[in-house]
Every structure is written in C-alpha cells, then in structure tokens.
Amino acid sequence: MKRLRKLMMRISKWIGLLFLLVGTGRSLDAQVRVFAQDLAGFNLAAGNPPIIIDFDDIPAGTDISNTTIRGIHFMRVQAPLVVVRGRDTYTPPGFDGVRNADLNRLYPTTGENVLSPGGVVLGPGPNPAIEGDSIILIFDPPVQAFGYDHLSQSADGHSLVYISVYSEAGDLLYSAMIPISSIDGGSGGADFWGIVSNTANIKRIEIVDTDDNWVYPDCNIGFDTFRLSYGSTLNAIFSATPTSVPADNQTASTLTLTYRYNDGTPIAGRTIRFRSSRGAADTFSSETAETNAQGQASVTVRSGTVGVATFTCRDETAGVDLPVSAQVSFTPVGCAAR
Structure with a gap:
C-alpha cells in the first residue's frame, strides 16, 4: 500500500508538471521578457545596475513577514518569512526517497543568509507553517526589472512553483512555472529567474509553491539575492x-x-x-x-x-x-x- 501511495504521488507530480509546461511558460504580454536560468541576459536587459537584497544585513532568525525592505513589501501567505543561515537549514525525518539528507538544504548564492519560509526546518508536508513557502512581493514604486535566486531543497528538475507577475493596474503580465535544475543525487540547488518589462510597471509578484507532499525531500524552497531595477x-x-x-x-x-x-x-x-x-x-x-x-x-x-x-x-x-x-x-x- 505504501509503495502504491508513493507511485500515485509521483504520477500526480508528473501530471502536474506536464500540465504546467503545456499550459503556461509563455508571456501574457509582449512587453515583458523572462530570463529563466539566465542571469547574464537579465543583467544586460535590465540596463542599470540592480538594487540588491541578499539578506546578509538582516540578523538570522528575523521574521520579515509583512515588512518593507528597499522598496519590496514581503507578504506572508502561509509560513512565516524567516531569514536564516543557509548552513543551518536541514531536512528532518519524515520524507520517503531520501538519498542523503545532509545535502538537502538551502545553499546561499551570496553570503550566508537566505530567506526560508518556515525557518531552518525543511519538513515534509502538508504542513503550511513549515513548508507553505509561497510569498507575495509588492513593489513601491513599481519596478522595470526583478530577478532572484530560487533555492530548492532538492534540485530534482521538478519545480511545481508557479510565478505570476502583475502591473500596477492589476493586469497579468506573465504567469508560468519556474524551471529548476536537475542535480545528480537531488541535492539542494539554486536557479536564477528574472523578468524585465518595457516600462517600470511591475507592481506585484506572486510565487506559489504547490508541492506539499512527503514523497521526496523537495517540497521546500527558499530565496536569495533579490535584484530589482527601476530602469530609467x-x-x-x-x-x-x-x-x-x-x-x-x-x-x-x-x-x-x-x-x-x-x-x-x-x-x-x-x-x-x-x-x-x-x-x-x-x-x-x-x-x-x-x-x-x-x-x-x-x-x-x-x-x-x-x-x-x-x-x-x-x-x-x-x-x-x-x-x-x-x-x-x-x-x-x-x-x-x-
């Protein structure tokens, strides 16, 4: 019975992945360009040097839920938005399919700190207070470009994280699934994702994590090195x-x-x-x-x-x-x- 449940969960994940890849992955407005796993292209398109938020000037353990930092308002959706040291994150017992739990953590891309909804424990789901990692970002004023490093507890190629970008008028500018890398062994990994608009009209970004199971150690995500630019x-x-x-x-x-x-x-x-x-x-x-x-x-x-x-x-x-x-x-x- 346990094997059957695991198989059904895996099939469900693949079906969800296929649906998102077929039904999304394109810009809903010709005025934006998306740079998935392309930091160099993002920097070139964004033009001006970006404003950087890497969380290293925020003490580990700080909950930044519903606070504003350098023009970004961080809205909590489920789990509290906690800044932690990446090396302190860990995968506890409770998952199936773990190869090496020591490798299933959130690795910083700059400095030591990362934003990890729920804190250092990367527990199995469903458990909204720990692995409910969705986040909403509000930009005041609106920005022309935004990018960040998407951290995966296990970079297994299966994202199931959906991102939607809205203008100040509430128009949907873009909506798709964030692609992630597949690292042999499924250790934690990082993937850049960014978007650049023709004008400074990016007001709201919703990053929704839909993976909340216990089958593989991949249902937790984190964030590092936010980049934003107001263009001209x-x-x-x-x-x-x-x-x-x-x-x-x-x-x-x-x-x-x-x-x-x-x-x-x-x-x-x-x-x-x-x-x-x-x-x-x-x-x-x-x-x-x-x-x-x-x-x-x-x-x-x-x-x-x-x-x-x-x-x-x-x-x-x-x-x-x-x-x-x-x-x-x-x-x-x-x-x-x-």
Whole structure:
C-alpha cells in the first residue's frame, strides 16, 4: 500500500508538471521578457545596475513577514518569512526517497543568509507553517526589472512553483512555472529567474509553491539575492560648488547629490558614499551621507594637492554605483575660487 501511495504521488507530480509546461511558460504580454536560468541576459536587459537584497544585513532568525525592505513589501501567505543561515537549514525525518539528507538544504548564492519560509526546518508536508513557502512581493514604486535566486531543497528538475507577475493596474503580465535544475543525487540547488518589462510597471509578484507532499525531500524552497531595477526611472543629479578651490587643505567645495524618481518624488533615507578619483589626496567631511526628505545628500571636500579630482557616488543602501560625476579643480594657493 505504501509503495502504491508513493507511485500515485509521483504520477500526480508528473501530471502536474506536464500540465504546467503545456499550459503556461509563455508571456501574457509582449512587453515583458523572462530570463529563466539566465542571469547574464537579465543583467544586460535590465540596463542599470540592480538594487540588491541578499539578506546578509538582516540578523538570522528575523521574521520579515509583512515588512518593507528597499522598496519590496514581503507578504506572508502561509509560513512565516524567516531569514536564516543557509548552513543551518536541514531536512528532518519524515520524507520517503531520501538519498542523503545532509545535502538537502538551502545553499546561499551570496553570503550566508537566505530567506526560508518556515525557518531552518525543511519538513515534509502538508504542513503550511513549515513548508507553505509561497510569498507575495509588492513593489513601491513599481519596478522595470526583478530577478532572484530560487533555492530548492532538492534540485530534482521538478519545480511545481508557479510565478505570476502583475502591473500596477492589476493586469497579468506573465504567469508560468519556474524551471529548476536537475542535480545528480537531488541535492539542494539554486536557479536564477528574472523578468524585465518595457516600462517600470511591475507592481506585484506572486510565487506559489504547490508541492506539499512527503514523497521526496523537495517540497521546500527558499530565496536569495533579490535584484530589482527601476530602469530609467531613477534620476540622479550630482554637483560641486564651487568647482574650483585653492589646494590649501582648508577651503572646501560642497558635493551634493539630488536623488529622485522620474516622477520627481525624492528618494529619502538612502546612504550615499562619496569617492574621489585621487583617493586619499582629497579629504571629505564624511565619506557617507543620508538623503533627506528632499532626496539630497551633501558632504564637503578639501585638499592640499593641486589638480583636478573627479568625484562619484554610490547608493550603499541599494548597492548601486550611480552613473553621475562631478569635478573640482584644486588650484595653487593664491588663485581665486570660481
């Protein structure tokens, strides 16, 4: 009887897989492109360097259910959305078909932490509090591109994870099953999945895990290294005032970044790092500053070295180098500032 139940569960999984492959797997709107297991293609199509959320700056054990992190609101569906160390995840007894439980875990793609709905225990189902790994992501503001590393407890080629992407107007942009790799031995694995739209209109993404059985150790999934991009909808202006100061190691120029979305809304609360092409030759009042309610971050810079310095800045909150620069000429002492 147990063998028959196992066979029926396996047949059911294959039927579900076939149905999803035949009935889905295509874009429902010509304006989006999907990059399954193609990170290089995603990065090229997304254009601007993406904002990265890799969960490594969040303490292990933190439940981020129904919280917002760097523009993404994480909505819990069943199991709590817990950040854990990947090496702490494990497969307990209760599954059939286990070859090596030590290999059935969630492996991080960057750093140590991953997002594992239900926590470190990758238990058999049905058990919504542990293996109910579905998640809903809300983007505010909407993004043009989104991608992530899909983590499998057992990379056996059978996903049964369905993803749906919606616009701000509620239109379905894409709906399909996420493909995963097949690793010999069925150990845990990771597969990139991403989507890029023609405009910044991706508002909501639902990732639904439909595998909830106990036959094989593959009914748990996790997430790592979220990537999102607003495309051309980020507007950064970088200036230096004045643009020429004496190199007396006292007189300073003020560097100001004005950071807004394309609709003019200020981007507040971002940590901006300022850098000089001349390294330690130039001294900042502070190497970082936080954007205020107007989306502005400012520092001053002085130098005792004559020459032209090119200054750039980086959004440390998002992990993005901004495509802006400003120059200051440090002149011999006695020359007037402009």
